Amino acid sequence: MNMLLLPLAALFFVMFIIPFFYLLYTSFLTYTSGQVSPGMPFTLGSYLKFFRDSYYAVVIGRTLWLSLLSAVICTIMAYPLAFFMARAQGYLKTILLVLVTLPLISGVVVQTMGWYGLLAAYGTVNNILKALHIIHDPIQFLGTSSAIVIGLVQSFLPYMVLPIMNILQVIPKNVLEAAENLGANGAQRFFRITFPLSLGGVGAGFVLVFGACLSSYTTPSILGSGKVQVIGTVVYQQAMQLFNWPFSAAISMILLVLLLILAVATSLKAKRKAANAA
Amino acid sequence: MKRQKHLSRFLLALAAIVVLVFLLAPIIAVIGGSFNGEGYFSFPPDTWSVRWYQAAASNEEHLSSLAHSLKVASVATLISVVLCIPASLALVKGSRKLTSFMKKIFMAPIFLPAIVWGVGMLLFFGKTNVRGSFGLLVAAHVVLVTPYLIRVVGSSLDEFNFTLEDAAISLGATPAQTFLRVTLPLISPGVVVGAVFGFMISFSELIITLFIAGSNFTTFPVRVYSEMRTEGLNPMVLAYSTIIVVVVLVISIIGEKCARWSRFFS
Amino acid sequence: MLELKNISKSYKSNQVLKDVNLTVNDGEMIALLGPSGSGKTTILRLIAGFLDGNDGEILLDGKNINTIPAHLRNIGVVFQDYALFPHMTVEQNVEFGLKMHKVPQEERKARVKEALSVVGLQEYGARFPKQLSGGQQQRVAIARVVAIRAKVMLLDEPLSNLDAKLRRQVRVELKELQRKLNITTVIVTHDQEEAMTMGDRIAILNDGHIQQLGKPMELYRQPANKFVAGFLGTPSINFFDLHRCGPATGIQNVAVSAPAQLGHLSSLPDGHYDLGVRPEDMVYLKQPDDAFCLPADVTLVEHLGAETLIYFSSNAKAFCCRTELSLSVEQGQKAWFHLNFARASIFDSESGKCVYSPDSDPQI
Numbered sequence: 073m074n075m076l077l078l079p080l081a082a083l084f085f086v087m088f089i090i091p092f093f094y095l096l097y098t099s100f101l102t103y104t105s106g107q108v109s110p111g112m113p114f115t116l117g118s119y120l121k122f123f124r125d126s127y128y129a130v131v132i133g134r135t136l137w138l139s140l141l142s143a144v145i146c147t148i149m150a151y152p153l154a155f156f157m158a159r160a161q162g163y164l165k166t167i168l169l170v171l172v173t174l175p176l177i178s179g180v181v182v183q184t185m186g187w188y189g190l191l192a193a194y195g196t197v198n199n200i201l202k203a204l205h206i207i208h209d210p211i212q213f214l215g216t217s218s219a220i221v222i223g224l225v226q227s228f229l230p231y232m233v234l235p236i237m238n239i240l241q242v243i244p245k246n247v248l249e250a251a252e253n254l255g256a257n258g259a260q261r262f263f264r265i266t267f268p269l270s271l272g273g274v275g276a277g278f279v280l281v282f283g284a285c286l287s288s289y290t291t292p293s294i295l296g297s298g299k300v301q302v303i304g305t306v307v308y309q310q311a312m313q314l315f316n317w318p319f320s321a322a323i324s325m326i327l328l329v330l331l332l333i334l335a336v337a338t339s340l341k342a343k344r345k346a347a348n349a350a
Numbered sequence: 351m352k353r354q355k356h357l358s359r360f361l362l363a364l365a366a367i368v369v370l371v372f373l374l375a376p377i378i379a380v381i382g383g384s385f386n387g388e389g390y391f392s393f394p395p396d397t398w399s400v401r402w403y404q405a406a407a408s409n410e411e412h413l414s415s416l417a418h419s420l421k422v423a424s425v426a427t428l429i430s431v432v433l434c435i436p437a438s439l440a441l442v443k444g445s446r447k448l449t450s451f452m453k454k455i456f457m458a459p460i461f462l463p464a465i466v467w468g469v470g471m472l473l474f475f476g477k478t479n480v481r482g483s484f485g486l487l488v489a490a491h492v493v494l495v496t497p498y499l500i501r502v503v504g505s506s507l508d509e510f511n512f513t514l515e516d517a518a519i520s521l522g523a524t525p526a527q528t529f530l531r532v533t534l535p536l537i538s539p540g541v542v543v544g545a546v547f548g549f550m551i552s553f554s555e556l557i558i559t560l561f562i563a564g565s566n567f568t569t570f571p572v573r574v575y576s577e578m579r580t581e582g583l584n585p586m587v588l589a590y591s592t593i594i595v596v597v598v599l600v601i602s603i604i605g606e607k608c609a610r611w612s613r614f615f616s
Numbered sequence: 617m618l619e620l621k622n623i624s625k626s627y628k629s630n631q632v633l634k635d636v637n638l639t640v641n642d643g644e645m646i647a648l649l650g651p652s653g654s655g656k657t658t659i660l661r662l663i664a665g666f667l668d669g670n671d672g673e674i675l676l677d678g679k680n681i682n683t684i685p686a687h688l689r690n691i692g693v694v695f696q697d698y699a700l701f702p703h704m705t706v707e708q709n710v711e712f713g714l715k716m717h718k719v720p721q722e723e724r725k726a727r728v729k730e731a732l733s734v735v736g737l738q739e740y741g742a743r744f745p746k747q748l749s750g751g752q753q754q755r756v757a758i759a760r761v762v763a764i765r766a767k768v769m770l771l772d773e774p775l776s777n778l779d780a781k782l783r784r785q786v787r788v789e790l791k792e793l794q795r796k797l798n799i800t801t802v803i804v805t806h807d808q809e810e811a812m813t814m815g816d817r818i819a820i821l822n823d824g825h826i827q828q829l830g831k832p833m834e835l836y837r838q839p840a841n842k843f844v845a846g847f848l849g850t851p852s853i854n855f856f857d858l859h860r861c862g863p864a865t866g867i868q869n870v871a872v873s874a875p876a877q878l879g880h881l882s883s884l885p886d887g888h889y890d891l892g893v894r895p896e897d898m899v900y901l902k903q904p905d906d907a908f909c910l911p912a913d914v915t916l917v918e919h920l921g922a923e924t925l926i927y928f929s930s931n932a933k934a935f936c937c938r939t940e941l942s943l944s945v946e947q948g949q950k951a952w953f954h955l956n957f958a959r960a961s962i963f964d965s966e967s968g969k970c971v972y973s974p975d976s977d978p979q980i
Contacts, residue, residue, distance in 0.1 A: 074444045076436035077452055080496065083433065084455055087493045091470030092462075098473055149369045156366035169612040170602045171374060176615065177547075178377065178598045179554025181571045182591045186376020189383050189391045189583050196379060196393045229373050234615050258358060287463030289557055294578060304465045311469045312561075321473070324466040331463070516666055517699035519687045521764060522716030531712075535703050 092328075099321035118322035128306070132326070135302040138217055139285035142224040146232045146281050147274060149225065154236035154273075176230045184294040187223050188214065191295070215297035223291040228284050232277035239273030240266070279338050283331055303327050377595055384588035391583040402589040412573065412590060419569040422484075422559075423552040426491035427545050433492070434499040435534075435541065441500070442507045457497045468561035475562065482564030490558050495548035501614050502547065506540025543609045546601060554594075617642050618663070618768050618800055622672035625658055632658050633670070634824040640768075645794050645801040647815030649808060649847070654821040656804045660770050663802065665689050676767060687716070692761025696772045698753045700745035706732070706756050707741035713764035731763035734797070751782055762797065769794075771803045775810050787813050808848050812836070820844050839961060842968035845892045851925060854898075854935040856910070856955070858889040858962065867891060867955070868930045872908050879957050880972065888965040895938035897956040900926055900945065909952035917945050926951070 100114045122128050157168050175183055190196045191213035198210040213219045243266060251261050289304035296305065303323060310320035371378075379393045387397030406412065437456070441449045459467070471490060472481075480486045510533065518528040556571040563572060574587050605611040618640040625633040633655045640646045648656040661667040663674060665686030673680050681689055700709050710731050714724045732738050735755040745753055754774065761769050774790060775783045791814055794801050805811050811818045812832045820827045820835065820843075828840040839845035845853045858881075859866040865878060872878060901909060912928035912935070919942065926937045926945055937953055945951065961973040 076440035080433040080437040094474040095470040152365035153369040183376045186379040289465045513699045520693040521713030
C-alpha cells in the first residue's frame with residue numbers, strides 16, 4: 073500500500089525537494105561578476121553582502137512592513153464580508169462564494185492588470201478624482217508602496233474571508249441564544265461571544281496572508297513598476313537580470329527562514345492554546 | 351430595538367458590499383476596459399466596441415500562447431490525476447507515520463514561495479538538457495497542481511464507505527477489480543472536481559512558468575505579464591482575460607453548486 | 617460443514633481470541649453471542665478472510681482455507697450496514713458476485729432472477745439502493761449471497777439496524793429463509809434475544825473464549841457459569857448469596873429454617889455460592905408463610921400489561937421478580953418471595969462456574 077506513494081513521491085523529490093536543497097547549496101558558492109556560473113570555494117560571501125549592505129536590510133524591513141500592513145487591512149476588510157456570508161443562505165451564499173473565489177482562480181495576472189488600469193495616471197481612480205474636482209493633476213499611484221498594498225490586500229482577501237467565514241459558521245446558534253436568554257444584547261453577544269470565538273479563524277487567515285505577502289512577486293513587480301523593491305522582486309532581479317545566483321539563493325533562504333519563524337511561532341501559539349484549553 | 355437591529359443589519363450589508371466591490375474591482379475594470387473602442391485602456395470605456403474581441407480571435411501570438419497554456423494544463427492535470435489517486439489511497443490506508451509526513455510534503459507547494467521554488471528549479475535544471483523543455487514544465491505543473499488534487503480526492507475518500515470494498519471481495523472481486531468497479535466510480539466525482547480545480551490553477555500560473563519555460567513556449571500568463579512590463583495595458587489582452595474570467599465564472603458556479611468546492615481553499 | 621480448530625488471534629500484544637473451537641454443521645444456523653470486545657466480530661472476519669495471522673485452522677468441508685484469499689473463499693457476508701453498491705441497481709448488485717465468479721451471461725441473468733425471487737424482490741431489480749427501505753436493502757444483501765451459492769453465510773448483527781417492530785418480522789423471515797435455502801449460517805450479535813430466537817445453537821463468547829456452546833434453552837436452563845447465566849434472559853437472573861455451613865444454610869443472610877425445602881441444596885458442601893434464580897421462578901407473597909420466604913423491600917413496580925416486574929432489595933442488594941398477576945404492590949412495601957429451588961442453578965462464588973444446574977426440562 074505504501075508503495076503507491078512512490079511515483080508521486082519520486083516526482084516531488086526531483087522537482088520540489090532537490091531544487092530547494094540545490095538552492096541552499098548555491099547560496100554558499102562564490103559569485104564572480106561577469107561569470108554566469110558560480111563556483112567554488114564555499115563562502116558566506118552572499119550572506120555577508122546581504123547583511124552588510126543596508127539596502128537589503130531596507131528591502132526586508134519594507135517587505136515585512138508592507139506585509140504586516142496588508143495583512144491587517146485585509147483582516148479588517150474581510151471580517152464584515154465574512155460575517156455577512158456566514159449568515160447568508162441558499163443562492164445568495166453560492167453567488168457570494170463564487171464571487172469571492174473568482175479572483176483566486178482567474179489568476180494573479182488578471183488582478184494585476186485590473187489594478188494597473190485602475191491606478192495608472194490615465195486610469196479610473198484618477199479620472200474619478202478629477203471628475204470630483206478633488207485633484208487637478210493625476211496622482212502617481214503606480215510605483216508606490218501604497219499601490220502594492222492595495223494590490224496585495226485585494227489578492228489575498230479570499231484567503232482571509234473564507235477561514236473567518238468558516239469559523240463563524242461553526243459557532244453553535246444555541247450558544248448565542250443562551251447569551252440572549254441571559255440578557256446580552258446584539259453588540260454584547262458579538263463582542264463577548266462571537267468575536268472571541270472567531271479569533272481562531274482570524275489568526276489562521278492572518279498568518280496565511282502575511283506569509284503570502286512576504287513571498288509575493290507578481291503584484292509588487294507590476295504595481296511597484298520596478299521602483300519599489302521587495303524580497304520577491306530582489307530575488308527575481310538577482311537571478312534573472314544580474315545572474316548573481318548565489319546572492320539570489322541567499323535571499324531566498326532568508327525568506328524561507330522568515331517563513332519558518334512564522335510557522336514555528338504559529339504552531340507554538342497553537343500548542344499553548346491547546347494546553348490551556350485542556 | 352427592532353430599528354437598531356435593522357440598522358446594524360443594513361450597515362453590515364453595506365460594509366460587505368463595499369468590500370466585495372473592492373475585491374472585484376480589478377476584474378470589473380478588465381471586463382469594462384475590454385470594450386473600449388480606442389487603443390488604450392479606459393474604464394469606463396470612452397467608446398464602446400467589440401473590436402478587440404475580433405482582434406483577439408485572430409492574433410496568432412496570443413492564440414498560440416493560449417494553446418500552450420491549455421496544453422500544459424491538460425497534460426499536467428491528467429498526469430497529476432493518475433499519480434494522485436493511488437497516492438491518496440495510500441495516504442488513507444498506509445502506515446500512520448509515513449502518510450502524515452508525505453501528506454505535508456505533497457501539500458507544500460501551496461505554502462512555499464513560488465519565487466524560491468522557481469529559482470531553485472532554474473538553477474538545478476539550468477545546466478541539464480531538459481531545461482526549457484515541455485516535459486520539465488509539465489512536471490513542474492504536476493507538482494503545482496498536486497496539493498489541490500490530494501485535498502479533494504482525500505476528502506472524497508474520507509466520505510467513502512470502505513465496507514463496500516469488503517463486500518466486493520467477499521463476492522469474489524480481486525483487489526484490482528474492487529478498485530476499478532467499486533472504489534473508483536464512487537470517488538470519481540471528487541476526482542473530476544479536483545482535476546478542474548487543478549487545471550485552472552495550472553492555466554493561470556505565472557511565476558514558475560516564468561522561470562522554467564523555454565523561450566519559444568510562452569504560456570498566456572507569461573505573455574501577458576511580459577507585455578505589461580514592456581508595453582503597458584493592451585485592450586486586446588483585456589479581451590482575452592475577460593473571456594477567461596467568464597469561463598472561470600461559469601465553471602465556478604457549477605463547481606460551487608454541485609460540489610461546494612470553495613471549502614478546498616486553505 | 618465449517619470448523620474452527622484452536623483459533624487464537626492477537627492484535628498488538630492483546631490476545632483477542634484464545635483457543636476457540638467450533639463446528640457448524642451443514643444447514644445449521646449458529647449464533648455467536650457476546651458483548652463488544654468479546655471477539656465475535658474477529659471470528660467473523662477470520663472466517664471471511666478479511667483478517668489473517670491467526671493460530672489454528674479454519675476448515676470448510678474438511679479443507680483448510682487459512683491460506684485462501686478472501687475473494688476466493690466463496691463465503692457470503694451480509695454486513696451490518698448491508699454495504700450495497702450505491703452506484704449499481706439492485707440487479708447489478710446481485711449480479712456482481714456472479715460476474716466476479718465468471719459465470720456466463722445467460723446463467724447470470726437466470727440466477728439473479730432466482731435470487732431476487734427467493735428474497736421476494738423480483739420487482740425491484742431496476743431500483744437503486746437508496747430507494748429501498750432498510751429491510752429491503754438487507755434482502756438485497758442476502759440475495760447477493762444467495763446468487764453466488766455460497767457455502768457459508770455470515771450475518772453481522774442483522775437486526776441491529778432495524779426498528780423494534782421490524783425486528784420481530786425480519787427475525788422470522790430470516791429464519792424461514794435460512795431453512796428454505798438450507799445454507800450453513802453464522803450470525804454475530806450482541807443481542808441475546810436475537811441469538812435465542814434465531815440460533816439453532818448458540819456459542820456465547822466472552823473475553824476471547826467460548827463460554828458455552830449449545831441449544832438456546834440448554835444455555836438458558838443450564839448455564840455453565842455466571843457470565844452465561846447473567847447474559848441470557850431479560851430481566852437478568854438474580855444471584856442470591858448462598859452460604860452453607862454444616863447443617864445451616866443462609867440465603868441473603870436469612871437462615872433457612874426448614875431444610876426439607878432445600879432439596880438438593882442441602883447436599884452442597886460448605887462454602888459461599890451464588891444462587892441463580894430467574895425472575896420468573898419466584899413468587900411474590902404479601903405475607904410470609906411456612907415455606908422459605910425471602911423478606912425484602914419493594915423499590916419499584918413496573919406494570920407491563922401481560923406481566924408485572926417487581927424490583928426489590930434484600931440486604932442492600934437489588935433483585936427482580938416477574939409475575940403474571942396484576943397485583944396491587946407498591947413501592948416501599950414489605951414483601952416476601954418464594955424461590956423455586958428446583959429450577960435454580962448454583963455457582964461457585966469465586967470462580968463463577970456452575971456447580972449444579974437442574975436437569976433439562978423434559979419438554980424442551
